[in-house]
Amino acid sequence: MPLVPPPRPKAAPAPRPSDTADVPSSSVLSGNQPEWSVGELSAKLKQTLEDRFGHVRLRGEISGFRGVHGSGHAYFALKDGQAKIDAVVWKGVYGRLRQKPQEGLEVVATGKITTFPGKSSYQIVIDGLEPAGLGAWMALLEERRKKLAAEGLFLPEHRKPIPFLPRVVGVVTSPTGAVIRDILHRLQDRFPRPVLVWPVRVQGEGAAEEVAAAIRGFNALPAAGPIPRPDLLIVARGGGSIEDLWAFNEECVVRAAFESAIPLISAVGHETDTTLIDHVSDRRAPTPTGAAEMAVPVRAELVALVADLAARGGGAVRRRIERDRADLRGLARAMPGPDMLLAGKRQRLDLAEARLAPALAAGAARHRARLQAVLDRLARHSPELALAQARTRLARVDDRAARALRVDLRRRQDGLADLGRRLVLARDSGLERARTLEARRRDRLTGVVARLVQAGRRDAERRRARLDALAGLLGTLSYRAVLDRGFALVRDPEGRPLRHAQEAAAAALLSLQFADGSVEAVPSGAPAPDLSPGKPKRGAPRGPKPTPAKQGTLFEI
Structure with missing residues (x-):
């Protein structure tokens, strides 16, 4: 409501002297006004x-x-x-x-x-x-709608098809309203499906963030996790004013619905109510009940449709079998008999048999003539003559081979002699290089040995100094140094050190270790231990034992 100015006060009475201490007054003289x-x-x-x-x-x-x-x-x-x-x-x-x-x-x-x-x-x-007012709400809604539309969030190509029969349906709505009951009742009537409800606030502060988190939460569920991932989402709310429905106009809700990989049906308000989530959802339902009707088909109608399709399919199969049987009978009548199929082949076989004898005689005559021609050529070209001609050619060739062999042998000997000279030179050169390398490496080895000996001495000196320092620290921290200064170490009969007076008072016998030996003591009030002759106690001083009557206690002053 607008701010109403307070009524003008009436003229104030003259200030009392006590008021002038806090509030300046125009009736007070200038010299008496407080600063x-x-x-x-x-x-x-x-x-x-x-x-x-x-x-x-x-x-x-x-x-x-x-x-x-x-x-x-x-x-x-x-x-x-x-x-x-x-x-x-x-x-x-x-x-x-x-x-x-x-x-x-x-x-x-x-x-x-x-x-x-x-x-x-x-x-x-x-x-x-x-x-x-409503005008401001509508102006803000239109401005946001234009902004999101310019980014392409409302384009039809981004919408995904709704599954015909989802396995699991996810619902984002208030768990206490009538909306969830209407959706569950309608799904039960049409086709019962498992329903996952993500409870959210649907109006008021924080409602938009909860709705956006629910949509993203359903999308984040793993496909094979312990909680089944829905195949379809329904974002629903009952009717109301624009202020009541404003959570579904928030930008975070619109962007979560746009980014959803699961198909989404928006059912916000009544049929006349329109929110920004309706523009980006994959399908808009006029009411939450209508969203449930869009989500699943009617089971009875689906069963009847399947039965009708099964009957029509069976009739079509039977008609096809009858038609194929009739076609087979017609083809069987049109096919010729076995005698008719073999008659032509028998005739061709008889003709081939009649031509076979003359063909064999003619073939034998041709092969005989060819064999006679070969015998005539062999008689004209005797093998003995060919062998004699070959021996003559071989004798001529034998002399040339011996000369070529001697020339090649001489050339190879010259090459071997030259190679021997080169090998001797290479050997001498390699030996010289090896001697030089050996001398250089010997010098390097001598220097390394000298540095190694020097480094060993320095390391030994460092380690000796560190050992001396540690020995001194050990002597300083050892409890024996404390004993040398006049203190004593108190142990129980089992040899455990005692640190508190209560523990010492509870022990039956105490062992006091000094710098030069140990003595036994009995706490005040404890029964005297058995000190009969026998095996000496651990930590007891060597020599004659003191009598119990003369032995003192740790707590005596």
Whole structure:
């Protein structure tokens, strides 16, 4: 509601003398007026303003908003046709606002009136912000719709087909409303399916974040996990005003529905209600009951359809078998008999048999003539003659081979002699290089040995110094050094050291170890131990044992 100025006060009576101590009065003489510092006056004005008004609700238009400051706070002004007031939203409050500040938006702000001494001005510290009236809601909705449409979130090609019969249906709605009961009842009537309900708030602060988290949570379920992943999502809510349905117009909900890999049906409000999630969902249902009808088919109708299709398929198969049987009978009548099929082949066989004898005689005559021709050529070209001619050619060739062999042998001997000379030179050169390398390596080895000996001496000296230091530290920290200074180590009969007087008093016998030996003692109040002759106790001093009557205790002074 708008801020109403307080009524003008009546003329105040003359101030009493006691009032002049705190508040300056015009009736007091100038010389008697108290002096105020600027800080004191600012604090007094701040206290007066906050006590008088406290929390108020202001309606006005946002002006001068340039985004969130680097510190996380937001600064702007609220104005109407008559006045303007500065406004500030602290960082912690800004993150919780359902309606963020926007330039030119008419809002109703709830906050506390206070002053800012640094500028000598008053301002409102805002705790809550909401649009002022239905027109502002619709203007904000249209602006957000245009923004998301420009990004392509409402394009039809992004919509996914709804599965015909989902195995699991996920529902995002309030678990206490009538919506979930209507959906479950309708699914049970049509085709019972397992339903996973993600309970959320469907209006109020934080509802949009819960709906977006539920959609992303269903999509994050593993396909083969312990909780089955739904094949279809239904985001549902009953009817209401635009303020009640505003959670489904939030940008986080719209983007979560757009990013959902699971097909999504939106059923928000009644048939006349439209939210931004309806534009990005894969299908919009007019009511939550309609969403359940879109999600699954009618089981009875599906059974009847399957039975009808089965009957039609059986009839089609029977008709096909009868038609194929008739075609087979017709083809069998048209086929010739076995005698007719073999008659032509028998005739061809008889003709071939009649031609076979003349063909064999003619073939034998041709082969006989060819054999006679070969015998005639062999008689004209005798093998003995060919052998004699070959021996003559071989004798001529024999002399040339011997000469070529001698020439090749001489050439190879010259090559071997040259190779021997080269090998001798290479051997001498390699030996010289090996001697030089050996001398160089010997020098390097001598230097390395010298450095190694020197390094060994230095390491031995370092280790000896460290050992001496550790020996000195061991002597300092050893309990025997403490014993040398006059202290004693108290042990129980089992040889365990005792650190507390209570433990020493509970022991039957004590062993006191000094620097030069050990003695036994009995705590005060403990029974005297058996000191009969026998095996000496552990830690007892060697030599004659003292008598119990003369033995002292640890706690005697």
